[in-house]
């Protein structure tokens with residue numbers, strides 16, 4: 115077969131940052147390949163523009179050194195079977211046109227559909243609220259996603275979009291569940307994961323008591339061609355990562371904290387909740403008690419923002 119020249123790093127879809135310790139790179143990882151490609155373009159562009167004119171001219175005149183390119187271009191037939199050339203193969207096959215490429219990179223996720231829902235509270239009165247249900251193209255199975263805790267099964271999923279009688283009514287006070295509960299060993303590390311269409315690193319908004327010991331992070335996601343803020347709430351921790359404080363950047367793989375059972379007696383788990391910050395609201399000005407007010411944020415099915423395996 116005729117060799118296909120491929121810019122390997124740009125097309126493999128591998129995340130730019132280090133993976134969480136102990137995590138497995140999924141065999142068919144489509145993890146943020148488009149973002150990786152975009153970063154590759156941007157870094158190339160910025161390094162080219164920062165070079166002096168003489169350097170640039172010299173680079174243009176320089177004949178290509180075949181040895182230097184060794185390993186940069188690869189024959190697809192030589193790749194190990196677990197490497198999936200997601201973006202490249204899709205583009206070459208016509209499954210991803212230049213238009214859809216640019217849509218993926220620049221538009222990001224579609225604008226969310228905010229839906230009116232409601233349920234009966236324990237005291238019998240009905241409350242209305244808004245939420246962002248799972249988008250139909252996002253897999254329903256929780257096992258299709260990556261989580262901040264490795265090998266921690268989801269034991270309780272998001273149900274605020276379900277009919278009243280199908281929402282969770284457990285032993286705790288809350289009706290319905292606006293996040294996912296991941297069961298793990300006490301003190302299992304919680305590591306930051308880059309969300310779908312996330313730009314830059316996550317940042318710490320809050321560390322302290324809320325859902326037990328809690329860490330809240332801010333994420334800028336590309337959505338409908340614009341940047342938009344989301345927050346993640348990590349609840350019931352045993353403790354946060356040492357030195358973690360407001361403003362700290364949390365790149366992919368950075369430690370957020372450790373799983374525990376604070377304010378969740380006898381149930382060691384991580385509560386992970388995603389909320390979309392309302393237009394015109396500054397996430398940095400939200401305290402934990404105002405952050406969950408309906409005028410500040412809208413709760414979202416986490417499957418809309420979690421990276422796929």
Ligand SMILES: [Zn+2]
Pocket residue numbers: 270291293294295384385386
């Ligand atoms: Zn929960």
